[in-house]
Amino acid sequence: MAEYNRVSECVGLITLRNPPVNALSAAVRQGIVDTVQRALSDPNVKSVVICGQNGIFCGGADIKEFGSNMTGPPLIPMIHAIESANKPVVAAIEGSALGGGLELALGCHYRIAHSKARLGLPEVSLGLLPAAGGSQRLPRLIGVPAALNLITTGRHVTAAEALQLGIVDQVTDHNTVDAAVKFALSVAGRSLDPRRISTHPCPQQPDLDALFEEVMQKVRQSARGAIAPIACVQAVRAAATLPYAQGMERERELMATLFTSGQARALQYCFFAERAVGRWRMPSGARWDTSKPRPVHKAAVIGLGTMGRGITVALAQTGLSVIAVETQEKQLMEAKQAISGMLERGAKRRGVAPALDGVIYSQNIQAVADVDLVIEAVFEDIALKTKVFQQLSAVCKPGTLLCTNTSALDVDQLASETPNPELVVGMHFFAPAHVMKLLEVVYGPRSSPQAVATAMQLGKKMGKASVAVGNCRGFVGNRMLKPYIEEAFFLLEEGATPELVDQALEEFGFPMGVFRMSDLSGLDVGWRVRKGDGLVEPGTASGRSARIRQGRRYSPLGDLLCEEGRFGQKTGRGWYQYDKPGSRVARSDPWLHSFLGAYRAQHGLVARRIDHQEVLERCLYALINEGFHILDDGIAAGPEDIDVIYVSGYGWPRHRGGPMFYANMVGLAKVLERLEHYQQLHPEVPHLQPSSLLRRLVASGSPPIHKWGEAIKKLHSQL
Numbered sequence: 001m002a003e004y005n006r007v008s009e010c011v012g013l014i015t016l017r018n019p020p021v022n023a024l025s026a027a028v029r030q031g032i033v034d035t036v037q038r039a040l041s042d043p044n045v046k047s048v049v050i051c052g053q054n055g056i057f058c059g060g061a062d063i064k065e066f067g068s069n070m071t072g073p074p075l076i077p078m079i080h081a082i083e084s085a086n087k088p089v090v091a092a093i094e095g096s097a098l099g100g101g102l103e104l105a106l107g108c109h110y111r112i113a114h115s116k117a118r119l120g121l122p123e124v125s126l127g128l129l130p131a132a133g134g135s136q137r138l139p140r141l142i143g144v145p146a147a148l149n150l151i152t153t154g155r156h157v158t159a160a161e162a163l164q165l166g167i168v169d170q171v172t173d174h175n176t177v178d179a180a181v182k183f184a185l186s187v188a189g190r191s192l193d194p195r196r197i198s199t200h201p202c203p204q205q206p207d208l209d210a211l212f213e214e215v216m217q218k219v220r221q222s223a224r225g226a227i228a229p230i231a232c233v234q235a236v237r238a239a240a241t242l243p244y245a246q247g248m249e250r251e252r253e254l255m256a257t258l259f260t261s262g263q264a265r266a267l268q269y270c271f272f273a274e275r276a277v278g279r280w281r282m283p284s285g286a287r288w289d290t291s292k293p294r295p296v297h298k299a300a301v302i303g304l305g306t307m308g309r310g311i312t313v314a315l316a317q318t319g320l321s322v323i324a325v326e327t328q329e330k331q332l333m334e335a336k337q338a339i340s341g342m343l344e345r346g347a348k349r350r351g352v353a354p355a356l357d358g359v360i361y362s363q364n365i366q367a368v369a370d371v372d373l374v375i376e377a378v379f380e381d382i383a384l385k386t387k388v389f390q391q392l393s394a395v396c397k398p399g400t401l402l403c404t405n406t407s408a409l410d411v412d413q414l415a416s417e418t419p420n421p422e423l424v425v426g427m428h429f430f431a432p433a434h435v436m437k438l439l440e441v442v443y444g445p446r447s448s449p450q451a452v453a454t455a456m457q458l459g460k461k462m463g464k465a466s467v468a469v470g471n472c473r474g475f476v477g478n479r480m481l482k483p484y485i486e487e488a489f490f491l492l493e494e495g496a497t498p499e500l501v502d503q504a505l506e507e508f509g510f511p512m513g514v515f516r517m518s519d520l521s522g523l524d525v526g527w528r529v530r531k532g533d534g535l536v537e538p539g540t541a542s543g544r545s546a547r548i549r550q551g552r553r554y555s556p557l558g559d560l561l562c563e564e565g566r567f568g569q570k571t572g573r574g575w576y577q578y579d580k581p582g583s584r585v586a587r588s589d590p591w592l593h594s595f596l597g598a599y600r601a602q603h604g605l606v607a608r609r610i611d612h613q614e615v616l617e618r619c620l621y622a623l624i625n626e627g628f629h630i631l632d633d634g635i636a637a638g639p640e641d642i643d644v645i646y647v648s649g650y651g652w653p654r655h656r657g658g659p660m661f662y663a664n665m666v667g668l669a670k671v672l673e674r675l676e677h678y679q680q681l682h683p684e685v686p687h688l689q690p691s692s693l694l695r696r697l698v699a700s701g702s703p704p705i706h707k708w709g710e711a712i713k714k715l716h717s718q719l
């Protein structure tokens with residue numbers, strides 16, 4: 001919808017009305033077409049202003065429409081009609097002008113922005129390109145290099161940067177619509193020819209070919225298989241080399257390819273999934289909209305190792321006052337220096353003052369007496385954490401929320417050691433905690449909805465993709481990682497190399513394959529966990545029986561490397577070799593290959609040829625299968641929760657939508673059939689046994705992913 005008013009006697013004011021972001025739905029487009037026509041045909045109107053209601057210009061095309069049959073007037077002729085108008089049209093930009101919203105503004109003759117507005121063409125992050133003329137007008141307006149940067153990254157710019165780039169004509173701190181109306185009156189009657197961007201040539205650019213080659217190479221490297229960034233470069237190239245009409249034709253062709261691609265579907269699914277996880281619910285029936293978070297003004301972090309330092313920075317950057325506690329004086333001093341450095345570097349990047357005064361350091365746990373929330377980040381040891389929780393329960397004011405940053409320990413067990421288990425939740429950060437986007441908020445059966453709501457809200461404030469999950473071994477992310485890593489080990493036993501496995505996974509789109517990742521995070525981490533589980537048996541036992549532990553197939557390969565002191569990058573040796581400890585460039589290691597040969601010989605294993613498809617199917621389907629178990633157990637409320645966790649914390653390629661979305665794209669019946677196939681070949685591997693939920697979904701006709709929630713509820717009610 002678009003509302004029309006005449007203001008200041010001779011300005012036609014068109015207001016886009018489609019809460020919450022004034023997306024260009026069919027009704028809005030129809031409204032714009034009608035109101036523009038009305039303004040242009042009214043002889044009393046000398047100029048026109050377009051704005052959006054509720055302080056936001058326009059969030060772009062209505063993404064929900066992309067999945068359906070699109071009706072209503074198309075955007076391109078609508079914008080063209082505005083640009084060809086014989087009366088000046090001024091865009092009054094408040095809040096956001098994104099995607100189709102900015103393309104609409106680029107069709108206007110002038111753009112006035114509020115100083116707090118943000119502008120951008122983020123279509124690339126939805127698997128698309130600015131195909132309402134944006135890829136052709138922006139380079140003509142601001143030049144090819146700047147347009148390439150904005151269009152291929154999708155980044156939003158501030159009003160100040162937009163002014164500097166020449167995207168907007170004026171920035172105001174006052175009422176934007178008033179400023180735009182005044183401006184519109186001042187330009188009434190002026191020639192509009194120089195203001196029609198589509199009629200301009202692109203500004204001259206020396207060495208155009210070299211520029212495009214360089215950008216294309218950079219984009220291909222960072223795209224990890226995503227096709228939209230490449231199409232964006234091709235579209236801008238068309239703007240730089242072809243007349244406008246032919247450039248538009250190229251823009252349309254490229255968009256047609258992207259629009260129907262699986263990647264666009266995956267990326268748009270991610271957009272909505274990231275918002276859906278904020279609407280969390282617990283098996284008890286507690287939900288985001290009925291649970292009020294507590295205000296948190298002051299927080300504390302206990303334990304200032306790597307995780308505690310990152311968490312302190314993340315909290316301080318939200319503007320909270322933070323008490324950072326470390327009992328060892330030397331550690332405290334080192335932490336203070338490290339945290340101050342991180343805050344300073346972060347502030348410099350963001351162009352703000354560092355929140356150094358926001359952090360108070362203490363060796364004494366008594367210092368946290370008046371905080372609203374504590375995040376404990378001491379060493380992963382249940383006895384130590386229990387002791388800290390008991391101290392906190394004694395010291396903190398009543399009602400303080402006690403959160404544990406654990407990746408593996410039982411949140412319920414910790415809660416049960418405190419007098420108020422309802423105040424306890426897990427906050428599982430990922431290293432480095434001030435950088436990584438993901439936060440798993442782990443609730444136990446006794447965690448109160450208010451505690452979950454508070455942790456979720458705090459996560460959002462810290463800019464994290466926060467996902468509420470139930471308590472189980474490994475929560476969601478690490479629980480699914482276990483079968484993925486185990487399959488990779490089994491593949492080595494059967495004849496693969498770390499290079500082959502990693503190459504298959506990196507070609508799929510992971511930034512690092514499982515072995516390069518393991519070298520980065522340290523092989524000793526998993527070794528310690530397996531030792532704790534009683535799985536590690538020193539010695540040189542051979543044969544099949546040595547590889548069956550606790551009744552299931554087990555590969556001791558990781559343990560054997562650790563026994564050799566090969567912990568990965570930090571020791572300069574792991575699944576690969578490095579120039580020196582701490583170096584990051586992985587090189588193939590002949591020692592490792594002969595070690596694998598000797599290991600296979602010792603265990604009577606005959607190496608066979610393994611291809612990329614088998615690597616992907618075994619590693620990914622094992623991980624996905626665990627995801628179905630997690631859904632069946634109610635640990636994750638829906639597939640979106642799992643997918644957001646994997647995309648934001650585990651390097652799953654966003655253009656593949658997350659593991660559960662990927663399973664949906666591949667086809668549930670196919671995933672089931674391949675799991676059954678591998679299970680028959682490896683009956684001693686329980687994680688290849690298809691989950692009963694997967695079987696039941698296939699039996700009920702493989703509903704599309706957005707219907708899984710309904711299907712799971714129905715299947716559970718039939719049990």
Ligand SMILES: CCCCCCCCCCCCC/C=C/C(=O)SCCNC(=O)CCNC(=O)[C@H](O)C(C)(C)COP(=O)(O)OP(=O)(O)OC[C@H]1O[C@@H](n2cnc3c(N)ncnc32)[C@H](O)[C@@H]1OP(=O)(O)O
Pocket residue numbers: 020021023059060061062063064075096098099100101122123126128129130131132255256259260272275276
């Ligand atoms: C056969 C082949 C044919 C091929 C040809 C096809 C022809 C098609 C041609 C069309 C050409 C189109 C070219 C243009 C494309 C686009 O414009 S794509 C959209 C680009 N815009 C964006 O990516 C912006 C997305 N939104 C945001 O970044 C943020 O929402 C915001 C605007 C910055 C506001 O942020 P915030 O205040 O934090 O609110 P949110 O929680 O993010 O959002 C609130 C709710 O609004 C929903 N929403 C937001 N944007 C859109 C949108 N563009 N469309 C639909 N819905 C949107 C969002 O989902 C939230 O709702 P809930 O999910 O219900 O919470």
